[in-house]
Amino acid sequence: xxxxxxxxxxxxxSGAIYAKLLLDKLIKLQNQITNVAVVMSxxxxxxxxxxxxxxxxxxxxxxxFEKIDFNAPFASGSARYDTMxxxxxxxxxxxxxxxxxxxxxxxxxxxxxxxxxxxxxxVARDTPLSLIHINNMKTITEAGGIICPAIPSFYxxxxxxxxxxxTVINRVIDLxxxxxxxxxxxxxxxxxxxxxxx
Numbered sequence: 001x002x003x004x005x006x007x008x009x010x011x012x013x014s015g016a017i018y019a020k021l022l023l024d025k026l027i028k029l030q031n032q033i034t035n036v037a038v039v040m041s042x043x044x045x046x047x048x049x050x051x052x053x054x055x056x057x058x059x060x061x062x063x064x065f066e067k068i069d070f071n072a073p074f075a076s077g078s079a080r081y082d083t084m085x086x087x088x089x090x091x092x093x094x095x096x097x098x099x100x101x102x103x104x105x106x107x108x109x110x111x112x113x114x115x116x117x118x119x120x121x122x123v124a125r126d127t128p129l130s131l132i133h134i135n136n137m138k139t140i141t142e143a144g145g146i147i148c149p150a151i152p153s154f155y156x157x158x159x160x161x162x163x164x165x166x167t168v169i170n171r172v173i174d175l176x177x178x179x180x181x182x183x184x185x186x187x188x189x190x191x192x193x194x195x196x197x198x
Contacts, residue, residue: 006084007074008084010044010088014125016048018125020052020057028180035063036062036063037072039069039105075109077116084110091126095133119177121172123149150168153168
């Protein structure tokens with residue numbers, strides 16, 4: 001049923017491929033979504049161009065908003081966007097959200113999602129983490145947000161960088177309560193190791 005309104009924010013953290021595969025996946029799931037709105041920082045555009053060697057973010061059939069456009073509908077809770085995914089999420093963005101600093105459209109939208117008790121998913125992409133980062137993640141978690149680190153899994157036996165990254169994106173899609181066919185432990189493969197054996 002198409003009753004979902006989703007905001008995707010892309011920051012300047014390394015990992016543009018995460019954002020690309022998320023947008024690719026959302027195209028395939030448009031039968032479940034009423035609207036997808038996207039906001040990219042200028043750094044995000046620069047990182048995408050550098051890491052992916054293209055500007056294909058211009059080709060997606062979603063409505064894009066400038067980072068300073070506070071007239072965007074999802075800057076207000078009345079627009080009823082139910083989910084926001086920040087992918088990848090820089091530690092600077094995460095820190096400003098944790099501090100309640102709504103100084104651009106990304107942080108304002110995240111603030112709205114949290115105050116309206118809706119779903120905020122932050123795909124954190126940095127390593128190692130300082131205690132400041134960890135405390136900021138704790139604050140956001142206590143406020144109702146979900147920290148989903150960009151840490152791929154390997155038990156689905158990915159055969160390419162895209163399949164590896166997709167292990168994270170599929171978890172994000174699951175966390176957003178969208179339905180997709182993806183690897184599920186104990187259901188897809190019969191040859192998983194017994195992790196409970198000595």
